[in-house]
Amino acid sequence: xxxxxxxxxxxxxxxxxxxxxxxxxxxxxxxxxxxxxxxxxxxxxxxxxxxxxxxxxxxxxxxxxxxxxxxxxxxxxxxxxxxxxxxxxxxxxxxxxxxxxxxxxxxxxxxxxxxxxxxxxxxxxxxxxxxxxxxxxxxxxxxxxxxxxxxxxxxxxxxxxxxxxxxxxxxxxxxxxxxxxxxxxxxxxxxxxxxxxxxxxxxxxxxxxxxxxxxxxxxxxxxxxxxxxxxxxxxxxxxxxxxxxxxxxxxxxxxxxxxxxxxxxxxxxxxxxxxxxxxxxx
Amino acid sequence: xxxxxxxxxxxxxxxxxxxxxxxxxxxxxxxxxxxxxxxxxxxxxxxxxxxxxxxxxxxxxxxxxxxxxxxxxxxxxxxxxxxxxxxxxxxxxxxxxxxxxxxxxxxxxxxxxxxxxxxxxxxxxxxxxxxxxxxxxxxxxxxxxxxxxxxxxxxxxxxxxxxxxxxxxxxxxxxxxxxxxxxxxxxxxxxxxxxxxxxxxxxxxxxxxxxxxxxxxxxxxxxxxxxxxxxxxxxxxxxxxxxxxxxxxxxxxxxxxxxxxxxxxxxxxxxxxxxxxxxxxxxxxxxxxxxxxxxxxxxxxxxxxxxxxxxxxxxxxxxxxxxxxx
Numbered sequence: 308x309x310x311x312x313x314x315x316x317x318x319x320x321x322x323x324x325x326x327x328x329x330x331x332x333x334x335x336x337x338x339x340x341x342x343x344x345x346x347x348x349x350x351x352x353x354x355x356x357x358x359x360x361x362x363x364x365x366x367x368x369x370x371x372x373x374x375x376x377x378x379x380x381x382x383x384x385x386x387x388x389x390x391x392x393x394x395x396x397x398x399x400x401x402x403x404x405x406x407x408x409x410x411x412x413x414x415x416x417x418x419x420x421x422x423x424x425x426x427x428x429x430x431x432x433x434x435x436x437x438x439x440x441x442x443x444x445x446x447x448x449x450x451x452x453x454x455x456x457x458x459x460x461x462x463x464x465x466x467x468x469x470x471x472x473x474x475x476x477x478x479x480x481x482x483x484x485x486x487x488x489x490x491x492x493x494x495x496x497x498x499x500x501x502x503x504x505x506x507x508x509x510x511x512x513x514x515x516x517x518x519x520x521x522x523x524x525x526x527x528x529x530x531x532x533x534x535x536x537x538x539x540x541x542x543x544x545x546x547x548x549x550x551x552x553x554x555x556x557x558x559x560x561x562x563x564x565x566x567x568x569x570x571x572x573x574x575x576x577x578x579x580x581x582x583x584x585x586x587x588x589x
Numbered sequence: 590x591x592x593x594x595x596x597x598x599x600x601x602x603x604x605x606x607x608x609x610x611x612x613x614x615x616x617x618x619x620x621x622x623x624x625x626x627x628x629x630x631x632x633x634x635x636x637x638x639x640x641x642x643x644x645x646x647x648x649x650x651x652x653x654x655x656x657x658x659x660x661x662x663x664x665x666x667x668x669x670x671x672x673x674x675x676x677x678x679x680x681x682x683x684x685x686x687x688x689x690x691x692x693x694x695x696x697x698x699x700x701x702x703x704x705x706x707x708x709x710x711x712x713x714x715x716x717x718x719x720x721x722x723x724x725x726x727x728x729x730x731x732x733x734x735x736x737x738x739x740x741x742x743x744x745x746x747x748x749x750x751x752x753x754x755x756x757x758x759x760x761x762x763x764x765x766x767x768x769x770x771x772x773x774x775x776x777x778x779x780x781x782x783x784x785x786x787x788x789x790x791x792x793x794x795x796x797x798x799x800x801x802x803x804x805x806x807x808x809x810x811x812x813x814x815x816x817x818x819x820x821x822x823x824x825x826x827x828x829x830x831x832x833x834x835x836x837x838x839x840x841x842x843x844x845x846x847x848x849x850x851x852x853x854x855x856x857x858x859x860x861x862x863x864x865x866x867x868x869x870x871x872x873x874x875x876x877x878x879x880x881x882x883x884x885x886x887x888x889x890x891x892x893x894x895x896x897x898x899x900x901x902x903x904x905x906x907x908x909x910x911x912x913x914x915x
Contacts, residue, residue: 410601440859444637
């Protein structure tokens, strides 16, 4: 069918673009103001907090952090350790669990999958009281272990890995490995993991970002300053010592956003594709 | 699975062991322990012994009658609703625009990347950034309104109850509509294209196609979005905690912040926090189960009806096409 492009239709199309561009600006503007104010002096911000032109107080804003509780480098390193651990464990063990669900025919396979579906929705935050008390009893508060080890069991990731594996795994490959005399673990590590790389990459990004942004659990478990993660460092910016250091607060926020921006814009293609995957789950 | 009598079934169990062990230790046991604590006198810092209460439901009664908890529940639902309705509407509108075949919108990849972007930024950062943007007396929003001459003197936005709640809802909306849009667009792309072709041949307008074909076929995904958003919304913590810490006068207190404050900020009332957690757990379970049942029932019946209708239409078209070909 051919449709004549009429003037109202053209106007409507322009209207769509205008709305989309306005929404894009709405997404970017708060961060833009943040980056600009990170370079502006406290006095400048006091006289006019809204400016689109950067100034030259970046270094003096940074100097304010010296000797105070907000230390972006310590936070960065700590978050890096935790998030890397979480990502490695989630990726490896979720692939393994998904493989068990797809490649082997065992009695409890269907019940186990049903269980995973059922617990996908259980919000971990609500069990935090028991979790905290449990960790307190075994002396694991102020340790990274309770933040990293639970990642071995990630029901949502297992679900996505399983969906991927069902679509791509051919049992012929597994069987030919067996004929060659390879053990089951060897087959999993050497043949299956490489096959799953695309799925692992997407899920790894989300596991990493999720762990990086996690504020609730670390803020409960970590009490010593040198163990603080990035989000806890961020929460320090609300403290009274920064009340009059406007530029430094913006700079602190900017420093925490910068690594995420770099990762996001470098990997946005995979991230958007990964989000879209959530929509095809039925 | 069997080759020369070798059964590999046991490897299914072996490969599941790490997941099961970790789940039992780090997820299931804490859930059970939380439940137990909810019925005990467990409170105070550094204490590890506890006993069950004589009135076994005392903590639950206290929590349910606690005015702060009641307010926090109302706030949590209210702020979620005020964020979710515009979020789903805007996401649907954008989906309609982006998936319209006649009106090819360029730069969709760019728009998706930019609109989704706030979603991956640390919520703690976003909460404090917005409290800075709306700061008093010198925040960018105050400056903007003053520069435009809309207000004479800076306004203390964060002391206004409705406004504080509204800003938190807006942050949630702003962080999540891009995500919802991407999910919905991918859902539309998963719909059988023949349905859209048939509609076009029948001369349906864009609006008719959207409401009669796209929306009904998106049912499952809409339900998924609704449930995940509800569960997430009822657990909202980072933003209300760091944006305004429940202020002013508990106006932005959510149930998660309430639970946190009971247990971890000075009062160490672990038993009451556990009871409140369990109450939230039940509310969430009931909400998602109810949503599932309502949508599923209607869904199943209506989809069956719809499919029948669509197949009939398709067959009719097929016949006609064949007749024309002859």
